[in-house]
Amino acid sequence: MTDVNPVLLDEQLCFSIYSASKKFNHFYQSALAPFGLTYPQYIAMLVLWEKAPLTVHQLGERLELDSGTLTPLLKRLEKQGWVTRVRSQTDERQVLIHLTEMATTKRDEVYSRIGQCQTLLGMSSEEIDSMMTELVTVKQQLDTVSNERLITKEVDTVE
Amino acid sequence: MTDVNPVLLDEQLCFSIYSASKKFNHFYQSALAPFGLTYPQYIAMLVLWEKAPLTVHQLGERLELDSGTLTPLLKRLEKQGWVTRVRSQTDERQVLIHLTEMATTKRDEVYSRIGQCQTLLGMSSEEIDSMMTELVTVKQQLDTVSNERLITKEVDTVE
DNA sequence: TTCCAGTGTATTGTATACAATTAAATTGCC
DNA sequence: GGCAATTTAATTGTATACAATACACTGGAA
Structure with a gap:
């Protein structure tokens, strides 16, 4: 009983991350409700x-x-007026995502809104840095493992 | 440039968690492919x-x-033979989820399969503990914030 | 020039998520 | 006992995710 089963610990870690991800999602969705943006839509806008x-x-x-x-x-973002989707002239396979004037105008409002809500979280830079560093490690491991096949192939004969 | 915008750091943390969650999901889905279980289906089975x-x-x-x-x-798990859904006799509003014989039989195979794949991650108990502790803090903050309304209500007049 | 391999996007099908509503059943209160 | 409030599942509608496929297009080889 004293040495904890590492299998269960990993599962708890995975569940914690899974659960935190859902909570963050909900947090951003609430924070961005005035703009009608979901978290995935918001990060798409951030990149753009x-x-x-x-x-x-x-x-x-x-x-x-x-x-x-x-x-x-992106079609939803287009319908809501944030972006336009234009097929490239030079290579018709590509679709270019442009910002609308509204998106440019609203950018600072969105930033400010997110800023207000994030300060409520009250996390220090050190805490955040520490978590991010550890998450990078985990993600690298997961990438490595999934590239090592093993999981999807040979071992499949579990019986 | 030396003092980083905390807003962006939070966003990166959120994105890291979001991304790690997706990778973990994929990891478990691959690991459980022989059993045809997804991660959410698997954790439902774990609890059961x-x-x-x-x-x-x-x-x-x-x-x-x-x-x-x-x-x-649960309907999918039922169709695949892992559980049965039985409406309670004593309270017909409730549906009781029972394990099938197959589920009981396969439990150890599934555990063993997960064990094999998880060792590939090679994380120490210390690393895992540390992450879990920090995640608990983050999740508590997110819960607190979302209960403090503020986000969904009054502040809505961002304008 | 014609054909082909590769690329980029869209579509389809399956599986989560979750808010909001509905429906059925139970409990509490008189 | 009878009815309102509550509880519990299921349903509906919207939005991700992603594998697999389809399809159009490009650039280069023959």
């Missing part, structure tokens, strides 16, 4: 505010999302 | 292996999921 236009592919690399997720998300 | 039968509500409390998520998930 940093540099636009971008192709769907470029945006997907930054957000770690594929076109199956981004295409409908 | 610990103690069954449970009502949908009880399961939802442990997993922090509501019936809108659990009902279809």
